[in-house]
Amino acid sequence: MPIFKPIEENDAKGKVKEIYDEIKKVRKITEIPNFWKSLANNPETLERTWTSLQQVMKKGALDPVVKELIYVAVSVTNGCEYCVKSHSLAAKKKGATNDMINEMIAVVGMANETNRLVEGYQVEIDEAYK
Template structure:
């Protein structure tokens, strides 16, 4: 464990947070056994923290045809493309757990095109990367390709929405120099 800074910005004490945010952080701590640094880093701006986690939950907890592991694959692949260490490490841990596969997160982060994933997941990540890196070139052919793999228009929205939201998250994590918790590195590997 290290005592390195969590963020370039001041991190408030959990007990100094507004009650709703304090409850949110303590609930996460109880569930995971530690407080992910994203909660502490985002607490620098309480109103934005509320909005950030509301959008996160709306996308990542939404019922639909994408599995929780597939949603995490999108986060890991696009966060790697954006050079976001925090999100690759944190969501890589979640991906390993949700996929019950200790190798998948590293494969997806380094080169998803060589990962042990299905053709459906490859098409999903190809589209997510297009949203991430070249969204202005998205066209009807992209939708047809995804529909050919069994995705409907709501699934396509989910892929794009998750990618776009984590583009914001990656940028905030990068400019604040948000440090991944040491706990994430070993999760889901054993």
């Protein structure tokens, strides 16, 4: 028996209901994903995460597609299946092509390899990088 169950839309009240409505409106979706339904167990976390994500993922110097690809790159590195699946899809919806995702995965693989080559050889930081 899991400790927390997702808070279904019918059971949402007060601030949780408000945020559910905003998520559906902003994201143009009709159903709240399990991520938000789970966070709703702690309304403060739900609100803070929703507000923070909107700020961080909005168009800025970087395109939203690039931000989603970076998001997936981190999730792949951490091995978070839910996050990889949901944000790969989000990347596609925002315009990422399969080629872009393929190349992102290749970069993530190489970075994870070379990060360990650096640790394995205990590479000293070049003067130029200090």
